[in-house]
Structures are given as C-alpha cells and as structure tokens.
Amino acid sequence: MHSNSFETDWQDWLRLSLLKGVGNENARRLLTIFGLPSQIFQASRAELLCHFPKKIVEVVLAPVEDALKRQIELTSNWLLQSGNYLLTLGDGAYPQSLLSIPDPPTLLYVKGRLDLLSRPTIAVVGSRNATTQGIQNAENFSESLSRAGFCISSGLAAGIDTAAHYGALRDLGSTIAVIGTGADIVYPARNRQLAHEIAEKGCILSEYPLGVPAIASNFPRRNRIISGLAQGVLVVEAAAQSGSLITARMALEQGRDVFAIPGSIHTPLAKGCHQLIKQGAKLVESAEDILEEMLADFAKPTGATTVSLGLPMEGENELLALIGYDPVHLDVLLARSPYQVMDLNAKLLEFELQGLIELLPGGIVQRLA
Known part of the structure; x- marks a missing residue:
C-alpha cells in the first residue's frame, strides 16, 4: 500500500x-x-x-x-487569495458543459466568479491580427449577447478575443477567459489590465498548473475548453489556416452550434469564415441571428441592441458610396471620384477619424460597417 x-x-x-x-x-x-x-x-x-x-x-x-x-x-498560497478556486472533476461547481466533452480537464484553476461557469455561454473567437471592422463586430456582438444574458468565453489573445472580452464586460452576461498558461500568469502581457478586470467582473480559467508559461502547444489544446463551455461558437474573422478553425472543428465534434460572420471575398481574414459557412456553419449578420438559433422562444430584452453589418443607408455620402464595401486601392478610388489627390486624401483622413473607413497597408481603403 x-x-x-x-x-x-x-x-x-x-x-x-x-x-x-x-x-x-x-x-x-x-x-x-x-x-x-x-x-x-x-x-x-x-x-x-x-x-x-x-x-x-x-x-x-x-x-x-x-x-x-x-x-x-x-x-496552497494561491488558494488563500480571495476569488481563487481549484475545481476537480468530482466538484459540484465543475462546469456541467465540460463533462460532456471527450477530454474534460481533471482540474480547473479558477480566478473570479464561479457562477459564470453554469451560465449559458457563447464562445467568440477569431484572428489575433484583426481588422478594425472585425474588432467592432466582436465587441458589438459580444455586448449584445451579454446583454441577452449569455456569458462570452474566449481566449484572452490579442485581436478578436480581446474585443470579445471587452464587449462582454459591458453588460450582465460577462465573460470567461480560458488561458493557455498557469492562472497566475497573464499572456499576452499587454492584456494585464483586461485580465484584472475579468478576474473582478468575470472569470479566468486554466487547466494548467500555476507557473506554467506560454507554451505554443498549450493554446490549441485549451481551445476545446473555450468551445466546450459554450452552447455555440461564433467565428468573427479567421484566415484560411487560423487557429480559430481548430476551435470551430472542436465545437462541431462536441455537438455545438457554429456561427460565422461573412466578409469581403477579397479579405484574407474572411476566408476562414467562408470556409466554415461552406461546411455548414450558420451565416450571421447580427446577434439576433444567433439568439434566434440558440433560443427559439428567446424573449428579446428591453433595450437590446441590434448589431448588424449593415447596408448602405439612404442619402449616404457620395464618396462612401464610391468606396463600396470591398477593399479598394487609392488609385482606383481616385479614378472613380471627382476629387484631386490632396482633396481625396483629406476626405479619407476625415472619414478615418470618424471611424467610417480603415486605411490598410499598400494604399488600400476598407469601408467599415
């Protein structure tokens, strides 16, 4: 013995x-x-x-x-700190949704609100190198879903994950950050303030022992927890070989719904989403599209915001109409418009400051919804 x-x-x-x-x-x-x-x-x-x-x-x-x-x-010292928990497979507070996945973690290190682990959840994931439009979509969708009572799970990475957490923190559903390091480490370091806010108003979750640093192989593995906690996964932006597609594949294997936001056929970060849609993911243009799918009898809360990718509005500025919704090169725009170069650049700068367009490398102009 x-x-x-x-x-x-x-x-x-x-x-x-x-x-x-x-x-x-x-x-x-x-x-x-x-x-x-x-x-x-x-x-x-x-x-x-x-x-x-x-x-x-x-x-x-x-x-x-x-x-x-x-x-x-x-x-032991970490557990003495307020708001820190260690959940075992046999613990009543262990997320029931994770018990149904093929490989549930034996232990979970939790920092923050335990109650969020039993709340209906939607995962929001996407590219680390997101566009301004992608960041806006992630924030707005997450805020609306949080307002509707859903918790948002994501991975605390740069780009879409960060935007999703910030959007979710604005309302009652709040957010769970599933990390690929020990729960005592913040990665990336630039998200230190966000991590503190999530620990206070949301929940940080890890299966890795304290002190485990950022190891590349740990991040794809933690994706099964991001999707496993959720009833559905929304992919906001993803390149053709994006890690977000791993999360989407795991979600399908776990029997979760997968949603994807479409984009321009010319944008590399839309290719992963289009690939998912071809494979059966549900194309969504607003948070309501997700809510209708998740809960057929969902009662829309008072004041809930409709988040839409949008169509051109009546009486829209002529130059914005000339830009269109696909990325366009400055030279092409100059040929389309009645403006001289200096006047056009001044107008585009004004639009960028107003958040109407994004100026991309290589002289490309991208209109924002």
Whole structure:
C-alpha cells in the first residue's frame, strides 16, 4: 500500500493531474476504477497492474517528489487569495458543459466568479491580427449577447478575443477567459489590465498548473475548453489556416452550434469564415441571428441592441458610396471620384477619424460597417 498521509483531498487531485505521462484519459480511468485520488494512491501494485501497464503503475506508485511539494505549496498560497478556486472533476461547481466533452480537464484553476461557469455561454473567437471592422463586430456582438444574458468565453489573445472580452464586460452576461498558461500568469502581457478586470467582473480559467508559461502547444489544446463551455461558437474573422478553425472543428465534434460572420471575398481574414459557412456553419449578420438559433422562444430584452453589418443607408455620402464595401486601392478610388489627390486624401483622413473607413497597408481603403 502507498501511504498518502502527506496530502489532503485537493492535494491528491493535484498529484493525480501532475502524474507524468499519465494524461487526462488515464486519470479518468483510474478514478472510474478506484474512486477518489486518495484511493488510487492507496491501491497496491497488483491491483493497479490488473488495469494498467507497468509504466503507468510505476508513475502512480512513485514517492512524492520535491517538485510536487513545491507545486502544492504554490497552489496552497494561491488558494488563500480571495476569488481563487481549484475545481476537480468530482466538484459540484465543475462546469456541467465540460463533462460532456471527450477530454474534460481533471482540474480547473479558477480566478473570479464561479457562477459564470453554469451560465449559458457563447464562445467568440477569431484572428489575433484583426481588422478594425472585425474588432467592432466582436465587441458589438459580444455586448449584445451579454446583454441577452449569455456569458462570452474566449481566449484572452490579442485581436478578436480581446474585443470579445471587452464587449462582454459591458453588460450582465460577462465573460470567461480560458488561458493557455498557469492562472497566475497573464499572456499576452499587454492584456494585464483586461485580465484584472475579468478576474473582478468575470472569470479566468486554466487547466494548467500555476507557473506554467506560454507554451505554443498549450493554446490549441485549451481551445476545446473555450468551445466546450459554450452552447455555440461564433467565428468573427479567421484566415484560411487560423487557429480559430481548430476551435470551430472542436465545437462541431462536441455537438455545438457554429456561427460565422461573412466578409469581403477579397479579405484574407474572411476566408476562414467562408470556409466554415461552406461546411455548414450558420451565416450571421447580427446577434439576433444567433439568439434566434440558440433560443427559439428567446424573449428579446428591453433595450437590446441590434448589431448588424449593415447596408448602405439612404442619402449616404457620395464618396462612401464610391468606396463600396470591398477593399479598394487609392488609385482606383481616385479614378472613380471627382476629387484631386490632396482633396481625396483629406476626405479619407476625415472619414478615418470618424471611424467610417480603415486605411490598410499598400494604399488600400476598407469601408467599415
């Protein structure tokens, strides 16, 4: 028998989650066969060998190492801070939506509001190198969905994720940031202020032990949690090889709805969304499109904002009409319009300051909805 007098209940769970080379699937098998982690570590070699190869049995039976003791101390100190929680697979507060995915995390490190983990949720994801229009769409859609009572899950990355979190924080649904580092680390560093705001008004979630830095392979893996928490996933902007498409694929495998915002056929960041739409994702132009799909009997709250990509308005400025909705080169616009170069540049600068257009590299003008 292997004594576990060193650990209390949560420490046994932590030890189980950190067993090298065992992984989530074998950890869940161990739990299914032996019960609680304390019972796993009390099992005999013969009992373990009945169900697992020798390599795994040796790892389970290995004595507690100093590295684990340090991790337990680090986690213990972190748990003393207000608003920090450690949720196990057997915890009543563990998100029910994650229990239905193929690979639920054994442990979740939570910073912020636990109540958000049981709220109806929509994931909003997209490119890190988003356009101004994409940022506006992510913020506006997320704000409207939050106002309707949905929590917004995303990944705290630059671009669309950041915009989605900011939009969601403006209303009651609030937001969950699923991160690919330890819950005590903010990545990217530029989102430190946003992370503090989410920890206060929303929730930060990680399956990775405290102190784990930003490792590239961790980020695609955490995407299954972003989609797993949600009943639907909205892709705002995505290039043809975008990581957001990984989240969308995982969402489909998990039985979640996938929504995509269309864009110009000339915009690289629309190609991923168009690809998803071709594969069966639902094309959406407003938050109401999502709400109608998610809840057929959804009662629209008073004052809810309709977020639309929009069509040209009656009496719209002549130059804006000449720009159109596809990206256009300055030389082409100059040929279309009655303006001289200096007058045209002055007018475009005025439009940009008003948020009506975006001037892209290479002399490209993109109208904003």
